[in-house]
Amino acid sequence: MKRVVMLCAILGMSGPVLADQALATQSGCMGCHKADAKLIGPAFKDIAAKYKGDAAAVDTLTAKVKAGSKPGEPLNWGTMMMPPSPAPEDDVRTVVRWILTH
Numbered sequence: 001m002k003r004v005v006m007l008c009a010i011l012g013m014s015g016p017v018l019a020d021q022a023l024a025t026q027s028g029c030m031g032c033h034k035a036d037a038k039l040i041g042p043a044f045k046d047i048a049a050k051y052k053g054d055a056a057a058v059d060t061l062t063a064k065v066k067a068g069s070k071p072g073e074p075l076n077w078g079t080m081m082m083p084p085s086p087a088p089e090d091d092v093r094t095v096v097r098w099i100l101t102h
């Protein structure tokens with residue numbers, strides 16, 4: 001009985017994080033992004049720091065990830081453009097929320 005309770009506690013704590021990471025992987029984000037280091041795109045912790053306190057960030061970034069970087073628009077992070085994401089908007093929004101918790 002004790003074991004079951006403990007297992008529930010563990011799942012309850014790590015479940016959402018694992019699900020978000022799995023969704024990010026499934027949505028193709030992890031090929032270019034990492035939590036704490038720059039890959040092709042910026043590190044999630046740098047994105048979270050940049051948009052800290054920005055109440056509109058979830059909406060802005062979800063739209064940006066869906067549409068991708070626009071040719072001719074200034075890049076926010078450097079030299080690479082992000083391609084438009086084929087992932088469903090709800091998934092992208094969930095992943096963006098998770099990114100902003102880094």
Ligand code: HEC
Nearest residue numbers: 027028029032040041061075076077078080081082085095
């Ligand atoms: C092919 C590589 C690639 C993939 C796949 C990719 N990204 Fe990016 N991402 C980038 C690059 C490059 C940038 C930096 C663009 C810039 O400088 O404006 C970026 C920037 C971002 C930003 C910050 C945008 C800003 O304007 O500050 C967010 C948030 C983000 N990505 C989320 C995601 C999510 C969520 C996914 C998956 C649905 C994803 N990315 C998939 C390469 C990628």
